[in-house]
Amino acid sequence: METRTVPFFNYPELYRQHQEDFDIIITDVLSRGAYIMQRDLFEFEAQLAEYLNVKHAIGVADGTMALLLSCIAAGISEGDEVIVPSHTFVASASSIHHSGGVPVLCDCGPDNLIDADSVKKLLTSRTKAIMPVQLNGRTANMDPILEIAEEHGLKIIEDSCQALGSKFKNRFAGTFGAAGTFSFFPAKTLGAFGDAGAVVTNDSAIAERIVGLRDHGRDHRTNTVTQFGFNARLDNLQAAILMYRLSKYDDYVKYRRGIAEIYQAALQEIEDLVLPPGPHADADHFDVFQNYELRSGRRDELRAHLDQHGVGTILQWGGSCLHQFSALELRAECPNTEILTTEFMMIPMNTVMTFDDARYVSSLIRSFYGLPKDFEA
Numbered sequence: 001m002e003t004r005t006v007p008f009f010n011y012p013e014l015y016r017q018h019q020e021d022f023d024i025i026i027t028d029v030l031s032r033g034a035y036i037m038q039r040d041l042f043e044f045e046a047q048l049a050e051y052l053n054v055k056h057a058i059g060v061a062d063g064t065m066a067l068l069l070s071c072i073a074a075g076i077s078e079g080d081e082v083i084v085p086s087h088t089f090v091a092s093a094s095s096i097h098h099s100g101g102v103p104v105l106c107d108c109g110p111d112n113l114i115d116a117d118s119v120k121k122l123l124t125s126r127t128k129a130i131m132p133v134q135l136n137g138r139t140a141n142m143d144p145i146l147e148i149a150e151e152h153g154l155k156i157i158e159d160s161c162q163a164l165g166s167k168f169k170n171r172f173a174g175t176f177g178a179a180g181t182f183s184f185f186p187a188k189t190l191g192a193f194g195d196a197g198a199v200v201t202n203d204s205a206i207a208e209r210i211v212g213l214r215d216h217g218r219d220h221r222t223n224t225v226t227q228f229g230f231n232a233r234l235d236n237l238q239a240a241i242l243m244y245r246l247s248k249y250d251d252y253v254k255y256r257r258g259i260a261e262i263y264q265a266a267l268q269e270i271e272d273l274v275l276p277p278g279p280h281a282d283a284d285h286f287d288v289f290q291n292y293e294l295r296s297g298r299r300d301e302l303r304a305h306l307d308q309h310g311v312g313t314i315l316q317w318g319g320s321c322l323h324q325f326s327a328l329e330l331r332a333e334c335p336n337t338e339i340l341t342t343e344f345m346m347i348p349m350n351t352v353m354t355f356d357d358a359r360y361v362s363s364l365i366r367s368f369y370g371l372p373k374d375f376e377a
């Protein structure tokens, strides 16, 4: 059988892919001395707001700061409970914690996303907000979440860090509630060359609060400090890179969906696997495939097989969900997530691998399950 190496993510290739263009952008920004809060940042913010059809996009240092500033600006404070899935990055919960709130962990459903029934069971008089996590490039079924929020007067703060461009019923992830957050970590669907993030909102008061919070609480119009803030600005150089990459974003998404189609065609007949819904599975969802997270009853053996043949895999969050980190002492009710952590794994999904790489990964998985390595895709 053919052998090749398919790393989980090839970081140098991210630069090499458009090296000439990046060199021009970097030289331009540096020779203008445009390091902090310059026109590239404001242009990127305008471009992102237009792309997502929202009133405000505010560039910040990273996805974690996007979440923290959103929690503060949405009014989360001492003792407020915020319901968030356990199947998420610790940054979702730590942003709630650092704003003074209490993260209350809910379960996920069969699509690995927030489970509305689990949310309902956790509501108390202290519940202030729900933080759906739009994981793996897919937006949750937001209808029941919006209903719960409406009925109980709760804010929605979306952790859409993994879901730029993903939609539910034609509405973009990040635009369902008070604020939506994005991470531009290099391996994200829109990756910077370092840390970067953004908040989006249609609420002008929240936007104004965040513009101040990201820059030491200063108000540049009046040259005063109006609140205690942070240094959480998005670097201007990263903004210039992101602007370039956002102009190509639809092509990146198309490419990822192409890889998902290959995996879907090759792997759907394998009973032991639970795959993410295919790119054309239903009309309500448009997925951008930040990750390709599947479930296998023979997960550890399958990973070892792929590793032996040069294919990198990853367990999201290092293999544990938030309720399993005992040091965090989080209140949780997550039986489905508990099982999920014994089965979930991610195979390569990015725009620096080739479709042939995806076919190679697929063939290896098929041969692991005793199927002929060839398939139609």
Ligand SMILES: Cc1ncc(COP(=O)(O)O)c(C=O)c1O
Binding pocket: 062, 063, 064, 065, 088, 089, 091, 092, 133, 159, 161, 162, 182, 183, 184, 185, 195, 196, 197
């Ligand atoms: C779901 C989720 N939330 C929050 C974050 C935090 O983003 P950042 O690493 O840019 O701080 C990430 C990044 O991996 C994430 O995947």
